[in-house]
Ligand SMILES: Nc1ncnc2c1ncn2[C@@H]1O[C@H](COP(=O)(O)OP(=O)(O)O)[C@@H](O)[C@H]1O
């Protein structure tokens with residue numbers, strides 16, 4: 001039996017193509033994602049796939065700080081809600097997305113080194129943990145400020161694959177190849193913004209992450 005949670009529009013924090021996201025009443029470190037109409041089967045499958053992938057990755061690593069953690073599913077007055085960790089900066093503000101940063105050239109230029117170093121760490125973490133992502137939407141990457149000097153990227157949406165047999169979940173080198181394609185697509189998308197900072201950031205996304213030549217990368221996870 002799912003717990004019931006009353007959602008009020010005052011708790012709204014953001015909306016994507018498929019879901020609306022609200023603060024979880026009584027816990028500021030959580031948020032609830034609820035499908036908004038029209039609800040199709042593919043949207044339902046996406047939620048299911050994300051939750052399964054969270055469980056699957058947690059078997060390998062109990063806490064992955066580059067992905068917002070799935071907490072639980074609840075019933076709400078707006079339909080089923082999927083509760084995730086809410087990504088906030090050290091000062092409590094909800095973290096900015098890569099999309100918001102791309103639209104704010106001044107912020108990008110003033111914080112470029114910090115953002116670039118977060119990109120490099122994020123790429124390496126995803127590769128080391130062989131995580132797979134689907135959609136290159138920059139709205140799905142939040143830059144969490146850990147301190148005034150240090151930030152890290154956290155993925156909030158669209159992880160896992162739609163493949164019928166997801167071999168990349170088990171064979172690390174396939175996950176790495178998929179990630180390389182993902183970075184290259186994302187870099188092109190960022191480069192399309194054509195601002196000076198976006199073009200420089202796109203180059204950082206294109207940098208190759210060295211693959212350690214150990215057997216572990218060729219074998220099953
Ligand atoms: N874990 C989170 N922490 C903070 N904000 C979030 C989080 N998840 C989603 N959001 C906000 O809600 C919006 C929609 O959520 P998202 O999961 O991306 O929906 P969709 O699947 O429809 O794209 C995001 O663009 C972001 O603004």
Ligand SMILES: [Mg+2]
Nearest residue numbers: 016139140157
């Ligand atoms: Mg999204």
